[in-house]
Amino acid sequence: MCEQHDQHHDQRRRDVLKTLGTLGGALGLASLGTPVLAADAATIGAFMPGKGWMPASGATCEGDGTPLQFIPRTAPDADPLTDELKKYPKCPYCGMDRTMYNYSRHLVQYDDNLVDGTCSIHCLAISLSLNMDRGPKAIYAADFGATAEVKPLTPVDQATYVIGSKLKGTMTANSKVAFAEKAKAEAAMAQEGGKLANFDEALKQTYLDMAADTARVRKNRAEKRQSMMKKG
Numbered sequence: 001m002c003e004q005h006d007q008h009h010d011q012r013r014r015d016v017l018k019t020l021g022t023l024g025g026a027l028g029l030a031s032l033g034t035p036v037l038a039a040d041a042a043t044i045g046a047f048m049p050g051k052g053w054m055p056a057s058g059a060t061c062e063g064d065g066t067p068l069q070f071i072p073r074t075a076p077d078a079d080p081l082t083d084e085l086k087k088y089p090k091c092p093y094c095g096m097d098r099t100m101y102n103y104s105r106h107l108v109q110y111d112d113n114l115v116d117g118t119c120s121i122h123c124l125a126i127s128l129s130l131n132m133d134r135g136p137k138a139i140y141a142a143d144f145g146a147t148a149e150v151k152p153l154t155p156v157d158q159a160t161y162v163i164g165s166k167l168k169g170t171m172t173a174n175s176k177v178a179f180a181e182k183a184k185a186e187a188a189m190a191q192e193g194g195k196l197a198n199f200d201e202a203l204k205q206t207y208l209d210m211a212a213d214t215a216r217v218r219k220n221r222a223e224k225r226q227s228m229m230k231k232g
Helices: 002-023 121-130 182-192 199-231
Strands: 046-048 052-054 106-110 115-118 136-142 153-155 160-163 176-179 195-197
Touching: 106 121, 115 121, 121 136, 121 199, 160 182, 160 199, 176 182, 176 199, 182 195, 195 199
Parallel strands: none
Antiparallel strands: 046 052, 106 115, 106 136, 136 153, 160 176, 160 195
């Protein structure tokens, strides 16, 4: 029995390694934050979130081996909600415009008042993973149910999420949207499907989806990179 179990375990391990090799590397949480190196670095370089394609510099934070983009780079901000989209216009982990994706954006204020404004709960999960020594003092999500053109932010501990609905997700194939009012979340679920969840449940599902979402985004960016190289 033990021998069969060991053989099954070894086969699963080989399957996992084969899959990782096919994807071109491990599907860790930092995958989207790491600069994506082009095959011809001299021609295109790397994709740096918020800056686009540029030569890879390999810069690191002084006294820290972590790439610069993994740590909030703005000054401490005790009032992050004032002029939030002007101060945090781009997601630091994928480079997406937070005004364009205002309906799915999130923002975390850490206990040292450093702030990460992200495009989605997906990139928020990356921030929380990479800033383990910082405790989140406040986390906010866009209120998808608001009628304003730019959705206002609401504290996540007061929000109700709808997971897995037909509403399009941001950086994920498994949609996760937040509502300030539970009744609106219930109405959206009745029309678009999915299930209700609190923030902790939505964040947990985000981590469970991370490998597949990272692989999909990595594939899409590789195809875009190849297209750019052909045009160049």
